[in-house]
Amino acid sequence: MTIEELKYPIGQADIPEKITKKNIEDWISDLERFPQELEFLTRDLSENQLDTPYRESGWTIRQVIHHCYDSHHNSYTRFKWALTENKPVIKAYYEEIWAELNDAKSAPIFLSIDALKALHSKWVYFLRDLTDNDLEKTFIHPSGNEEVSLKENIGIYAWHCQHHYAHIEQLMIRKNWK
Template identity: 40%
Template structure:
């Protein structure tokens, strides 16, 4: 079950990172929406409504979740860049996944991800090395995060959910 839940392993917080590693993470984020669209963009409801693991979200919910999560990350990035260690607003991702928009076509969130990542990456590529030391405070985690760590976390986050879907597709012979 752990391999189904964490196909690339859990994200490890608190690790040191270089500016080059952050830039590589940005490049990865820049390509995430395209990879998701290539994988699921033409899938029908039967595949989109398949859970990626027992007791897990459906592919459709995963795609919508990535859009929700990355929208929050984009706003948090801007807050960290324009305020001194702002306290961000956590959200209940599991509850968001149950809201009525969770049954909309996955294409809605794929379009959001494409445009959102274009904007987010434009901001991130315009920053200097010191900007990635800017922080925000997450009251749900009771800790402060640097933007460098946040960017590496969201690189992982996108890949984590992509691999949920890709490995489901492999198991079912869809790729």
């Protein structure tokens, strides 16, 4: 496999220009299933397996799981900002540095999986109640001052779930752990 295939096993996020209600329903469904699917995928992994990078110079499975919680927690907050402020400039974070912190490198994965279950339950409940007008609201990402609508961000995070799930699953397949 090429480094690009290892980095992006499902390809880059491809959010359609015209986002339909069906897209949004499918993406919310992806968000709803992700924590349980991640738990099921990783439940039998040993500590050594959890500390295996999914690619050379990449994060370990443990770091990927903790990153998912950190990233999704930040995204949930961004949704709240976009709904309560006019085009807020969000606070970015240094995910590469966060992944090097002690909790990301050594904490039990159940901490982030359980947190993802709670967060995604609340997030999905919240998302299912958004109106078409709500979904058009935006925030500004400080890198490049890119304006992101909430409906786009649902798609980005559905992709994010599948992207990191594939990192772990593909490593497990390559190592014959699955």
